[in-house]
Amino acid sequence: MKQLKERGHPDAPPPMATDGDDASREAMVKTWGEVPPYGGLGRPPTEKQPGDGWHYLQVVKYREGGQVVRVEVKVIYGDETTLDLVGGHTSYVERTNLTSRQMNGRLVRKTLSFSKELEMLKASAAWEDAVYNLTRTVKTLRVEVNQPEVNEIRLDRIECDATDLDQIECDAIALNQPEFDRIELDEIESAQTEFNEIEIGEMDLNEADLNEVEPNQNELNQTESDQIENHQTEFKEVETKKQKLRYQQRSPAMAAGLTDHIWTIKELLMIVVAPT
Numbered sequence: 001m002k003q004l005k006e007r008g009h010p011d012a013p014p015p016m017a018t019d020g021d022d023a024s025r026e027a028m029v030k031t032w033g034e035v036p037p038y039g040g041l042g043r044p045p046t047e048k049q050p051g052d053g054w055h056y057l058q059v060v061k062y063r064e065g066g067q068v069v070r071v072e073v074k075v076i077y078g079d080e081t082t083l084d085l086v087g088g089h090t091s092y093v094e095r096t097n098l099t100s101r102q103m104n105g106r107l108v109r110k111t112l113s114f115s116k117e118l119e120m121l122k123a124s125a126a127w128e129d130a131v132y133n134l135t136r137t138v139k140t141l142r143v144e145v146n147q148p149e150v151n152e153i154r155l156d157r158i159e160c161d162a163t164d165l166d167q168i169e170c171d172a173i174a175l176n177q178p179e180f181d182r183i184e185l186d187e188i189e190s191a192q193t194e195f196n197e198i199e200i201g202e203m204d205l206n207e208a209d210l211n212e213v214e215p216n217q218n219e220l221n222q223t224e225s226d227q228i229e230n231h232q233t234e235f236k237e238v239e240t241k242k243q244k245l246r247y248q249q250r251s252p253a254m255a256a257g258l259t260d261h262i263w264t265i266k267e268l269l270m271i272v273v274a275p276t
Contacts, residue, residue: 001013001024001027001028001030001031001032002031004031005031005032009032011032012032012051012053012054013028013031013032013054013056015055015056015078015082015085015086016055016056016086016092016093017056017057017058017059017086017087017088017089017090017092017093018056018058018059018090018093019058019059019060019061019090020058020059020060020061020074024056025056025058025076028050028054028056028077029048029049029050030048032050032051032054033048033049033050033051034048034049034051035047035048035049036049050077054077054078055077055078055081055082055085055086056075056076056077056078056082056086057073057074057075057076057078057082057083057086057088058073058074058076059071059072059073059088059089059090060072060073060074073088099132100125100128103128103131103132104124104125104127104128106120106121106124106125107125130268131265131268132252133251133252133253133258134251134253134259134262134263134268135251135262135263135264135265135268136251136252137249137250137251137262138250138251138252138255139249141250141251141252141254141255142247142248142249142250143247143248143250144246144247144248145246145247145248249262250262251263
């Protein structure tokens, strides 16, 4: 709550929903609440009170036998618009908690990686926040780059390396084609047809030669399979490169306008860790 107040909510807490634990409510009042003015009668007030315009609700889950049987939404601070504004769920705060636990083992429950000192817990949490917001890119925050020359990239020719066949030229494979329907495999089909039309009687094959026919057939089929697999691999690599050029990856800090580039771990260490 203290960080929320320092990072953009100095006067009032943001609309939020939590579970039924009163720790969040108490923290909100302690952070943003104010002691009401003394009216002149009785003892002066000393405890902080919530302010007007707050929007806070609790999603209370009732369980029986380890299963949720009922969910009740309680509006603690707010009015009839609070439920529409916040939403009757805790997905946002739980998503944040899960991300923090995945990146910071000190926050995981029932493990041996907990912090024995509060100072180390605060340091690890600060490091996790810095890495997540400055160095880690989020796919949903990327923006499309308007570069016509990038959209016009085409893969003109792919040279296919054929081991047992002649060099097969695969022409006119465009990047915007998800399937390789334009790959010319005439020479492979011709070689396959020619192979199938071999007349055993005219070659006067003995039993040993007949045993060699099937391995050659398998070798030819394997070669054809390898060529198609090579096409698919190269197509995926080029398509991935195209997507990287088409979109600009951004971190949460970039999306918020706090920085103009994605920080590296080295840059982050130079800022966070004081030089010795």
